[in-house]
Amino acid sequence: MYRKILITTDGSAVSSKTACAGVQFAEQLGAxxxxxxxxxEYQYPIYVEIIPPSYPSEDEYRAAMQRAGQEHTQDVVASCARRxxxxxxxxxxxESAALKIVDVAQQNGCDLIFIGSHGRSGWGQLLLGSVTNKVLHNSKIPVLVHRLIKEPGK
Incomplete structure (x- = not known):
């Protein structure tokens, strides 16, 4: 059915739970x-004429985000290895996580995007914006939304 599944994470407890469910799903399918x-993306400070010395350079920022990305995806990689x-x-x-998720999925031959949802609706969803909704709107490949009924730790 599905051979390559894109699982997104932002390092939050919600995305970690989603990633766990995504890995289990991939295992069941043999994907x-x-x-x-x-x-x-790196943002230069605005409304200043000189960049403050304490402000990270673009290279420093990118290196820090690469490290953060490795930390955030580490649980997914470890879970996959165990299974x-x-x-x-x-x-x-x-700048748009949703558009990049869709782009990466297409560029890497993924045939499913597995993404989480907090389960918010109404004003909560409208005010916060939803990466999940934007992915659903922009993706040409199937998207499986894993909805958490309650927040982790509650």
Whole structure:
């Protein structure tokens, strides 16, 4: 059915729970996993004429985000290794996480995006914006939304 599943993570407890469910799903199907962390692009400080010395350079920022991406995808990679699921992890940079998720899935031959949802609706969803909804709207490949009924730790 599905051979390569993109699983996104942002390092939060919700995305960790989703990633666990995604790895189990991939194992059941015999699919491989691409674990993805999307970091925002580097932003130069605005409204200042001189960049403060304490402000990180673009190279420092990118290196820090690469390390964060490795930390955030580490659980997915470890879970895949325990279950015998082939896995690759990557960090990508873009201002719109949703658009980058869709782009990475297409560029890497994924045939399913496995993504989480907090289960918010109404004003909560409208005010916060939803990466999941944007992925659903923009993806041409199937998207499986794993909805958490309650927040982890509650």
């Amino acid at each position: 491989e996993v691409l674990a993805l962390f999307v970091a925002p 015998g699921v082939r896995c690759e992890a990557m960090t990508a940079f873009h």
